[in-house]
Amino acid sequence: MNGSPERREVPPLPSPEVELPGTYLSRIGAFATQLAAAREREEVGRRRTLQGDGQEFVGHRPYRPGEDLRRFDWDLLARLDRPYVRVHRSEAREDWWIAVDASASMGVGRPGKLQSAAEAAGASIAVGLRLGARITLVSSGGEGPSRPVQLTRTAELGHGLTALGSMSAGGRGGLEDLVASRGHRAGARGCGRLLLFGDFIDVDPADVLRLLGGRRRLHLGQVLAPEEWNPSLAGIGSSGADSFVDPESGARRRPGEDPRRGLERYEQSLEALVARWSDLAAAHGVSHRAWSSADAFERFLPDLLR
Amino acid sequence: MTALGILGWALTVPGALAGLLLPLGIILLSFRRRQPRLVALGTARLFEDREASAASRRRWQLSGSRWWAVVALVLGILAAGRPRPAAEDQAVFVLTVHVDRSPSMFLPAEPSEPGGERRIDRAVDAATAWLASLDPAVERAVVRWRALEPGGLDVTLDAGDGCPAGLLEAPSRANPNPRWGRLVAPGAIFVTDEGLAPAALRSSGVGLFASGGLAVPGAVAAGSDGLLNWSGEDDAPLQLGAEDEDLRVVIGRELAAPLRSLASLWAEERGLAVGGAPQGASLTIRQAESPADDSGNPRSSSTVGRDGWSARVEVSRGPSADGGLSADGGPIADGGLSADGDQGWRPWLLDEARQCLVRARRGEVEVGFSRILPEPTSMEAFAVSWARLLDEHLAPPGAVVALQERRAAGAAVSRAPALAGALDPEVLSRRARRASRGRRAELLLSVGAAAAGLLSLVLRLRGSA
Secondary structure: OOOOOOOOOOOOOOOOEOOOOOOHHHHHHHHHHHHHHHHHHOOOOOOOOOOOOOOEEEEEEEOOOOOOHHHEOHHHHHHHOOOEEEEEEOOOOOEEEEEEOOOHHHHOOOOOHHHHHHHHHHHHHHHHHHOOOEEEEEEOOOOOOOOOEEEOOHHHHHHHHHHHHOOEOOOOOOHHHHHHOHHHHHHHHOOOEEEEEEOOOOOOHHHHHOOOOOOOEEEEEEEEOHHHHOHHHHOEOOOOEOEEEOOOOOOEEEOOOOHHHHHHHHHHHHHHHHHHHHHHHHHOOOEEEEEEOOOOHHHHHHHHHO | OHHHHHOOEEEOOHHHHHHHHHHHHHHHHHHOOOOOOEEEOOOHHHOOEEHHHHHHHOOOOOOHHHHHHHHHHHHHHHHHOOEEEOOOOOOEEEEEEEEOOOHHHHOEOOOOOOOOOEHHHHHHHHHHHHHHHOOHHHHEEEEEEEEOOOOOOEEEEEHHHOOOHHHHOOOOOOOOOOOHHHHOOOOEEEEEOOOOOHHHHHHHOOEEEEOOEOOOOEEEEEEOOEEEEEOOOOOOOOEEOOOOOOOEEEEOOOOOHHHHHHHHHHHHHHOOEEOOOOOOOOEEEEEOOOOHHHHOOOOEEEEEEEOOEEEEEEEOOOOOOOOOEOOOOOOOOOOOOOOOOOOOOEEEEEOOOOOEEEEEEOOEEEEOEEEEOOOOOOHHHHHHHHHHHHHHOOOOOOOOOOHHHHOOOEOOEEEOOOOHHHEOHHHHHHHHHHHHHHHHHHHHHHHHHHHHHHHHHHHHHHHHO
């Protein structure tokens, strides 16, 4: 966040607050159950991403032909006359570090980007807690990075949702503040899984890649508002917007004398921005998904958390 | 308006220009520093165009749709104003002033001032004053002055030139009162002494300048005993006045002998003097001028007669082309003086071929035959017939004015003619051409306004799409 001299008055953000609807809890519960079950089903002989391979016993599941017989529970077979395998996970509980960008730019869109990021983060927390992870929730924006919220048990999901619901888009500090800050990087260092939710517009990829290390997995959730994907939705010209304002710097930009040409150039730049993160993620084994804040988290989050 | 004037155009409905306030308001609103509509966008920086630079280039915004809307409004308002080419020339009105020169017009306007202003002077002064008041810049007029008498003056002058002096001179013979109804036409102006029939004349748009005037006492008839005077009061008996100068008769020497003898006897019987110059004579009896002798045309004989007599006469060719005297002296004046024609002649004796051999008018008798061969069949009838002719055309002395002419003429009237209908046909033609051009311009402006309005609408819809 460089201090731009062109900072000026910023119009009110359309969606600065996070409102988690009443159905949200049931949605993330169902989502977490579904995602955890799917991971358990894929645990044997598959990519193990969310589910660890440690010795902590988690439970049983029906045996599938071809599975490692060492996991077969003979006692249960004797009692129930049905084949089951034991499911374990790492005894060392995985730590998740979930960062949400709550800078002013996340207040853009209807629904807002922060709303979408918070819903995705909440669903991720639910999944993580279901899988026994210890979760640290941090956010940027406002007066500065928030105090981390520690969540260790499923019962603490409510605390996490409260923290998410209290987020408000504002200020200039975005993900860059979180990933470039040595203190935050230190907090994330011991985590096996880092989830970053934001628009990734003003984040230095190098700072993000610095978070990688060891077997740590990095998930980048890039959310953009519908009008950011397609500014013509906001209207341009006599019947629409005269200028677009960067909510953080206050800089005003216009499509140019030829709005159609200006929009084409914008779309090219946005495509390049998203592609850059996508390519970077692919090159470094990082999970990356970009979506519209109008999308439901159930649509993109499974791929992001894979 | 000024711009239109420079371009040689004007608006028929200038009030329509008030509608220009609407497009002007739109333009002024475009100048108004309005709050820009800003939309927050986290990716705003991806736009290349910085607003600051754009703002420095353009302080106000008149969108394409609004610009075309302004154009449509301006064109529509101009069309509503009904543009016409401005007058390329000054208006030229053709006015015809018919001057009544009947005897009453030469009576004094004030009976108490016999030598003072006459009715004709007063009426003509009123007409010339109005003509002089016309603004040459917009009401330039040419005036045709016409004396309402056979062979009278007929000249065309500019409005400011005044009345021709000849019109103010009393005619040698008394003229009848004009038939005004036949003279009603666009641009006609009647100069007379009586107010005529106001309602009919007003609706016709003719001008009327009447002197009015009080009754003028004086001689209304002449007899062998002297003049009969009228006191100026209606129903008052005429009084025999003092004997005036003798009435004089001029008898042409070339007249046929019987006729000449008869005329002399008639004059003697009536107590009239014989001889002297034709000017001032109460009656002149003369032989029609005959070019036959000079041109070698042969004389012919014809049998004529009326009132119980007949005679064979030797015809001398008269002034008419077909050999006889002109029965009516030429075409009837459009002023319709009377049925007796332009010169006032009336036929009195026709030959077998219906050619006029004797014609007469007030104070004059013209004979178209030179000899009577032999004497008329009935000399008594011949004498009575001719005596009646001479009696009828014996002109009274100058002081005698008919009683009807001496009556009061009422109040003075001054009413200008309606100029609208008096335009020169050429001017009207030019105006028609200009009107046609104006209608084409109006149509073009209307079509342009519709096209611009449609374009504005399309741009507006595309902009909001």
